[in-house]
Amino acid sequence: MSGGLGLPNPADVVATEDLSVAYEGQRRLLSTGSPRPAVRGVSLRCARGETLGIVGESGAGKSSVGRALLGLVPVTGGAVTVEGRRFTSMSSGDRKWIRRRVQIVYQDPYSSLNPSMVAADIVGEVLRVNFGLKGNERRSRVRELFEQVGLSSYHLERYPYEFSGGQRQRIAIARALALEPSAIVCDEAVSALDVSTQAQIINLLEHLQDAIGVGYLMIAHDLAVVRHMSHRIAVMFAGRIVEEGPAERVYSQPAHPYTQELLAAVPIPDPVEQRRRRAARRKLLGTAATESAAIGSEQGCPFRGRCPYAMEVCSIEPPPWVAVDGGGASACHLDDRTAALS
Ligand SMILES: Nc1ncnc2c1ncn2[C@@H]1O[C@H](COP(=O)(O)OP(=O)(O)O)[C@@H](O)[C@H]1O
Numbered sequence: 001m002s003g004g005l006g007l008p009n010p011a012d013v014v015a016t017e018d019l020s021v022a023y024e025g026q027r028r029l030l031s032t033g034s035p036r037p038a039v040r041g042v043s044l045r046c047a048r049g050e051t052l053g054i055v056g057e058s059g060a061g062k063s064s065v066g067r068a069l070l071g072l073v074p075v076t077g078g079a080v081t082v083e084g085r086r087f088t089s090m091s092s093g094d095r096k097w098i099r100r101r102v103q104i105v106y107q108d109p110y111s112s113l114n115p116s117m118v119a120a121d122i123v124g125e126v127l128r129v130n131f132g133l134k135g136n137e138r139r140s141r142v143r144e145l146f147e148q149v150g151l152s153s154y155h156l157e158r159y160p161y162e163f164s165g166g167q168r169q170r171i172a173i174a175r176a177l178a179l180e181p182s183a184i185v186c187d188e189a190v191s192a193l194d195v196s197t198q199a200q201i202i203n204l205l206e207h208l209q210d211a212i213g214v215g216y217l218m219i220a221h222d223l224a225v226v227r228h229m230s231h232r233i234a235v236m237f238a239g240r241i242v243e244e245g246p247a248e249r250v251y252s253q254p255a256h257p258y259t260q261e262l263l264a265a266v267p268i269p270d271p272v273e274q275r276r277r278r279a280a281r282r283k284l285l286g287t288a289a290t291e292s293a294a295i296g297s298e299q300g301c302p303f304r305g306r307c308p309y310a311m312e313v314c315s316i317e318p319p320p321w322v323a324v325d326g327g328g329a330s331a332c333h334l335d336d337r338t339a340a341l342s
């Protein structure tokens with residue numbers, strides 16, 4: 001496995017394979033002069049009716065992965081697959097097709113909803129442009145979509161500024177659904193909402209998934225936000241996936257030191273497991289090395305500079321993918337050693 005979640009298969013609505021993204025303006029590596037990629041070797045997949053959570057701190061590359069699926073950012077390596085169609089590069093025709101099949105909902109719908117259009121027209125416009133719907137046909141489809149996202153006919157003729165944050169997110173979801181996509185990238189779509197509104201929007205997304213089988217890529221910097229609705233979770237750090245697995249396992253038994261840091265405030269519910277892991281790590285700390293001259297180079301583990309368990313090998317070799325009990329895998333030299341010891 002090169003980057004995390006295995007090879008794409010035909011059941012996937014979206015997938016990436018060894019994906020790299022690099023922006024022109026990004027800091028260049030002294031040695032090569034090429035841009036330091038924002039995303040490096042990421043492989044993930046999301047099946048029909050599945051929710052894949054992507055978590056990690058700001059700058060980890062989460063949005064870049066989501067946007068790469070829609071052809072919105074410069075892909076410098078690997079491939080993107082949408083409904084079984086694999087793209088290593090995209091023509092403008094490909095992008096046009098993809099943008100009907102994959103939709104994206106952003107954190108702040110206020111900036112993506114035209115302030116001078118009423119809600120019904122914001123959604124209706126999409127139906128006109130993409131399906132040529134007119135008049136009554138269009139109006140009744142808009143009503144249907146509003147109903148699906150829990151808005152009433154009262155809301156049809158209102159402007160975005162007249163809605164609350166949660167209602168604006170419902171309009172953005174209705175607009176996304178209008179295209180009948182197979183996947184929706186929710187990029188921090190609930191992050192800015194208060195906790196109870198968050199729960200309502202998550203309920204809505206789950207309900208819609210049950211009804212239409214759409215796949216979600218739920219991007220969030222906060223693991224708690226995506227925990228309950230994700231089937232699987234991928235954890236990103238510095239452009240890479242460092243751990244992936246079933247949501248409950250990743251949350252209750254995080255394997256990678258970065259995932260553990262991300263969850264530091266959350267107690268591990270299994271004290272026996274916690275003691276076992278600590279003991280294994282203490283044993284290995286004896287071999288911990290101070291950071292060598294390799295620091296700042298692209299070799300080794302991206303997390304080594306912050307990792308409390310960093311060993312010499314971490315600055316020399318890229319970490320291997322090691323299967324984790326309970327499902328998924330973690331890219332860590334320590335888990336590799338722990339597995340060898342037990
Ligand atoms: N349009 C852009 N131009 C240049 N650099 C960018 C652009 N978008 C993102 N980046 C950089 O790419 C890296 C990953 O960003 P992003 O994908 O937005 O991460 P996240 O969503 O996890 O916060 C960051 O270093 C960020 O500064």
Ligand SMILES: [Mg+2]
Pocket residue numbers: 062063064187
């Ligand atoms: Mg982001």
